[in-house]
Amino acid sequence: MELNADFTRRVAVHAAHLPWVPSPVIGIERRMLDRIGAEVARATSIVRYAAESRFNAHTHGGGEEFMVLDGVFSDEHGDFPSGSYVRNPPGSTHTPGSQQGCTIFVKLRQFDSEDRTVVRIDTGKLEFLAVPTRPGVHLMPLHADAHEDVRIERWARDAAIEWVVDGGIELLVLDGSFEEGGERFTPQSWLRLPPGASLHATAGAYGCRVWVKTGHLARLG
Structure with a gap:
């Protein structure tokens, strides 16, 4: 799958007006902004977790970067409220989910291959x-x-x-x-x-x- 995959062109997406597309996990949906690949993809998306939804444990081979837009995102590293910014570098593993539900803006498989920097920031405290x-x-x-x-x-x-x-x-x-x-x-x-x-x-x-x-x-x- 390729979506907005020509990086030499201007792209604008008003995601709030897009339908939510189901992911393979019940209760987790997404609005795709750009994408190269199928389920394992270089992708930029807005992802919505229903209350008590969760992915299975997985490893991010190309890294993961996200911003929590609303609700509380959770994994074994902690609970991340709205406004949190997180970088999980290539090779990192976690089991993401949300007890109360949340929406995140997330970028997958877009790190430099040598990047091992972990970032976890609650911008509400800055x-x-x-x-x-x-x-x-x-x-x-x-x-x-x-x-x-x-x-x-x-x-x-x-x-x-x-x-x-x-x-x-x-x-x-x-x-x-x-x-x-x-x-x-x-x-x-x-x-x-x-x-x-x-x-x-x-x-x-x-x-x-x-x-x-x-x-x-x-x-x-």
Whole structure:
């Protein structure tokens, strides 16, 4: 299966308007954003766990990165409430599920093969950096290495975001809204721009918070 697999093109998906697609496990559904492969795939998805649903134990050969959007995600490493950001590197094993139900944004099999960094952050316990990184933009760092930079950005109301993204960019709206390319992006909207593209966006009247990843798409070129 290939979905939005041309990484040289702009892709926008307003996932909140997509139907939920059942996974092989009862009670776990997904909205697919990009995908190369069948059940074992390089994939970016929004996944919803019903209460008391759980996958069997498995190993992530290519790593797993996720952000909890609502509810509480759990595995043998702990309980991760809404706002948690987790990186499970290649070779890591866990048994994921949710007692009360949750929704996560997840990226699979997209790590550098040598990456062994484990990250577990509850962003609800962090503050944005006091000094804006660009006009109208405050930053909450999550992870950075030689290949990519991951963070949450808070865009002030009506902020104009102008940015040449040399290594490509992905954005997922966590709350609020912005406009780009004549489209309005709201929670669960996802935008991917290829290396060398220019981002021209305007935050909505109430601003927005966005999960942002940059640099990683350069490796696909």
